[in-house]
Amino acid sequence: MQGNPHRAEVRLLGTAAAPGVARATAYLLQQGRTLVVRRRVDDPERELARLEVALAATRAEIAQLRADVARKLNESEAAIFDAHLLVLEDVALIDEVTKEVRRSGYNIEHCFETVAQRYIDIFAKMEDDFLRERAADIRDVTGRVLDQLLGAAPAEVGPVAGRQVVVALDLTPTETAGLHEAGVAAFVTEEGGRTSHSAIMARSLDIPAVVGVKGLMAAVGAGDTLLVDGEAGLVIVNPSAETLATYLDKEQALRTRRDRVMGEIALPDTTADGAAFGLLANIGGPEEMEDALRCHARGVGLYRTENLYLRLDAWPTEAEQFAEYAEAVRLAQGRPVTFRTLDIGGDKRLGDLSDEANPFMGYRAVRMCLERPEIFRPQLRAIVRAATFGPVHVMFPMISGIEELRKAKEIFRQVEAELAQEGIRSAAPIRLGAMIEIPSAALVAAELARECDFFSVGTNDLVQYLLAVDRGNRRVATLYDPCHPAVVRTLAGIFRAAAAAGIPAAVCGELGGDPLWAPLLLGLGAHELSMTPAALPEVRFLLRHARRDEMRALAEQALASASAAATRGLLQGFATAQQKSR
Ligand code: PEP
Ligand code: MG
Numbered sequence: 001m002q003g004n005p006h007r008a009e010v011r012l013l014g015t016a017a018a019p020g021v022a023r024a025t026a027y028l029l030q031q032g033r034t035l036v037v038r039r040r041v042d043d044p045e046r047e048l049a050r051l052e053v054a055l056a057a058t059r060a061e062i063a064q065l066r067a068d069v070a071r072k073l074n075e076s077e078a079a080i081f082d083a084h085l086l087v088l089e090d091v092a093l094i095d096e097v098t099k100e101v102r103r104s105g106y107n108i109e110h111c112f113e114t115v116a117q118r119y120i121d122i123f124a125k126m127e128d129d130f131l132r133e134r135a136a137d138i139r140d141v142t143g144r145v146l147d148q149l150l151g152a153a154p155a156e157v158g159p160v161a162g163r164q165v166v167v168a169l170d171l172t173p174t175e176t177a178g179l180h181e182a183g184v185a186a187f188v189t190e191e192g193g194r195t196s197h198s199a200i201m202a203r204s205l206d207i208p209a210v211v212g213v214k215g216l217m218a219a220v221g222a223g224d225t226l227l228v229d230g231e232a233g234l235v236i237v238n239p240s241a242e243t244l245a246t247y248l249d250k251e252q253a254l255r256t257r258r259d260r261v262m263g264e265i266a267l268p269d270t271t272a273d274g275a276a277f278g279l280l281a282n283i284g285g286p287e288e289m290e291d292a293l294r295c296h297a298r299g300v301g302l303y304r305t306e307n308l309y310l311r312l313d314a315w316p317t318e319a320e321q322f323a324e325y326a327e328a329v330r331l332a333q334g335r336p337v338t339f340r341t342l343d344i345g346g347d348k349r350l351g352d353l354s355d356e357a358n359p360f361m362g363y364r365a366v367r368m369c370l371e372r373p374e375i376f377r378p379q380l381r382a383i384v385r386a387a388t389f390g391p392v393h394v395m396f397p398m399i400s401g402i403e404e405l406r407k408a409k410e411i412f413r414q415v416e417a418e419l420a421q422e423g424i425r426s427a428a429p430i431r432l433g434a435m436i437e438i439p440s441a442a443l444v445a446a447e448l449a450r451e452c453d454f455f456s457v458g459t460n461d462l463v464q465y466l467l468a469v470d471r472g473n474r475r476v477a478t479l480y481d482p483c484h485p486a487v488v489r490t491l492a493g494i495f496r497a498a499a500a501a502g503i504p505a506a507v508c509g510e511l512g513g514d515p516l517w518a519p520l521l522l523g524l525g526a527h528e529l530s531m532t533p534a535a536l537p538e539v540r541f542l543l544r545h546a547r548r549d550e551m552r553a554l555a556e557q558a559l560a561s562a563s564a565a566a567t568r569g570l571l572q573g574f575a576t577a578q579q580k581s582r
Contacts, residue, residue: 014213016233017199022186054148116142140172301530321382365398387426437461445497459509495525523555
């Protein structure tokens with residue numbers, strides 16, 4: 001494809017939302033809907049009855065879409081539409097519309113659009129990125145209701161001719177799902193941020209994307225050539241011949257590397273000098289097992305059982321849990337599945353958990369389970385029953401010291417004995433592990449290691465508690481720095497304790513799937529890394545091409561570094577040297 005010689009190259013910088021480079025003509029997505037006219041009505045109650053019908057139809061439409069997305073993508077993507085259903089249940093919104101219809105005497109389309117726009121404007125102006133990006137969700141749902149009221153067909157993307165770059169002011173999740181189906185090359189939007197649902201979807205759909213590109217709509221015309229660099233967050237309109245040549249090289253290099261990485265996807269987890277390691281998957285339900293197996297995970301290192309609770313928005317029964325866990329174990333085909341017992345609380349709120357000033361330090365995970373046997377026991381029973389179908393491990397989250405570990409183990413053993421009496425026995429002995437994610441647990445790791453079968457380090461929490469930085473607070477986000485020497489030294493202590501007791505240690509926090517961190521973690525003494533399935537091929541490739549002695553040397557240097565910047569420099573230096581040597 002040639003650059004347009006008649007128009008000068010324009011470079012626009014936005015937020016990198018999903019990696020990859022794409023080059024294609026622009027497809028300008030028209031987001032106009034049928035015009036809503038304002039007219040007086042005689043019977044406001046009739047208008048409100050029409051709204052009820054439209055809401056019901058929209059609910060059905062979204063439920064259908066949710067089911068389609070769950071089938072074609074996965075449950076996590078489909079969950080986005082649960083948030084959409086909640087917009088329809090928003091009492092404040094519906095109340096306001098009702099008042100507007102009765103007060104103004106205008107038609108429901110006009111009143112609904114007015115109130116919806118007010119909501120969209122409020123969210124669009126919010127300071128918090130996450131809340132601001134919810135504006136697209138509200139626009140999506142309320143647009144559907146309007147379509148129902150107007151009798152228009154629901155919004156769809158297309159027809160996109162072949163592989164084009166979709167250019168839009170903003171994209172709703174519905175539209176993003178449509179982009180995937182249409183096979184577009186990339187998408188760029190003027191609004192939105194990294195945490196907007198369309199960006200999250202783009203990452204898991206593997207579509208390069210740049211969002212939040214100021215001036216995009218004014219700069220791009222239909223048929224312009226666009227070069228999208230999803231890593232740099234760069235959109236180049238009508239790239240010059242030189243730019244194209246540079247990017248051709250970059251694209252080619254990326255493709256070659258991707259091919260090499262995927263070519264080794266099924267090779268053993270062994271370093272270049274023959275040391276074995278194990279890569280496992282983090283999943284939230286049986287529907288994600290397919291991804292895990294496709295990426296050749298050796299098993300599941302973290303099964304987030306709270307997902308079922310959050311999905312049902314209720315405490316699930318033993319039967320409900322058993323059905324899900326058993327399916328996961330069956331699908332794992334003999335690979336071990338590590339169930340983490342319920343880790344609810346903190347930022348994952350459910351049911352009658354009381355409001356707390358510091359929820360991350362509050363009534364969470366094993367603390368709650370030990371106090372609530374009516375919740376803990378059915379879960380443990382469901383896990384043991386699922387273990388009749390294949391190997392299962394169990395780990396307890398938020399262990400802070402030996403008493404909690406002992407209590408949790410004791411309850412587990414009681415449940416196991418009770419089931420044995422009922423004639424139910426696991427296929428293989430169930431190994432019990434402690435998650436190490438609280439500094440106190442790291443400090444008594446030697447004692448904990450003597451009383452459990454494995455460790456799994458939850459670095460997401462460990463970092464927040466070690467550094468006293470709330471992992472969800474954007475104001476202190478820059479302080480949440482795993483490269484802090486305290487983190488590196490704490491990790492080394494945990495792995496040393498595991499080695500002394502002869503038990504394996506895994507890392508299941510986000511650091512485990514971070515290509516920069518994986519060599520350091522192995523060098524420090526981790527045996528296994530568990531990560532989101534999509535991260536697995538790259539990490540496997542990196543580790544297979546690194547030598548264990550080099551990783552150990554990296555760990556030695558990192559342990560001696562005095563600042564986070566120095567540690568980061570080491571990790572980057574290691575990655576660059578590795579790249580050159582391959
Ligand atoms: C962690 O803390 O690293 C972890 C894996 O668990 P979560 O992110 O669910 O707290
Ligand atoms: Mg955790």
